[in-house]
Amino acid sequence: MRFPSSWLQSCTPAFVILLAPIFSYLWVRLGKRQPSSPIKFTLGLLFIGLAYCLLVPAAWMTAYGRISPLWLVGLYFLEVVGEMCLSPVGLSTVTKLAPVKLVGIMMGVWFLAASFGSKLAGKLSEFYVPESTTLVKLYGGVAMGLLISAGMLALLTPKVKKLMGTVN
Numbered sequence: 001m002r003f004p005s006s007w008l009q010s011c012t013p014a015f016v017i018l019l020a021p022i023f024s025y026l027w028v029r030l031g032k033r034q035p036s037s038p039i040k041f042t043l044g045l046l047f048i049g050l051a052y053c054l055l056v057p058a059a060w061m062t063a064y065g066r067i068s069p070l071w072l073v074g075l076y077f078l079e080v081v082g083e084m085c086l087s088p089v090g091l092s093t094v095t096k097l098a099p100v101k102l103v104g105i106m107m108g109v110w111f112l113a114a115s116f117g118s119k120l121a122g123k124l125s126e127f128y129v130p131e132s133t134t135l136v137k138l139y140g141g142v143a144m145g146l147l148i149s150a151g152m153l154a155l156l157t158p159k160v161k162k163l164m165g166t167v168n
Helices: 005-033 037-062 070-097 100-125 134-164
Strands: none
Touching: 005 070, 037 070, 037 134, 070 100, 100 134
C-alpha cells in the first residue's frame, strides 16, 4: 500500500489527542500516589530516549533497502508518551514554583527553552551526511544523551523534591 509521506505528520497530533485523556485520567486516578513532577520528567526523558533508540536500528536498516514507515509511527508514539510526561507537567510545575509576579515571565522562559531545544535539533541535523552511517551515530548520540539525562535526573530527584518543598 502506498501513501504520501506527509500522512506521517498526522501521527503526532493523533497520538496527542488519543493519549492526553488517558494520561489526565491516569494522573487524576492515581491521586496522591502519582509520581512527583521530577519523576514524570524522568519518565518523559526516558520515553523520548527510547524513541531515538528505536531509530538506531531503523537508520541502520535503511542502508540495506526499504523499511517500513511503522518505525516512524513507533517513534512518534514513544515521543508523545514522553511529551505527556513533560509538557503539561512542566507548565503546571512552572506555575506552582514561580513567584506570583513572575509566572508570566517564567512561562515565557519555559517556551524559550523549548525553542532553544528546537534550534539545537536543527544544529545537530547539520551532522547528517547522505550515504554514510551518520544517522545511526546521530540518533544513537541523541538517545544516549536523553537516557543519561534521565538517569541523572532520577538520581537527583530526591534533592529536587526537597528544593520544591510542598509542591509535587
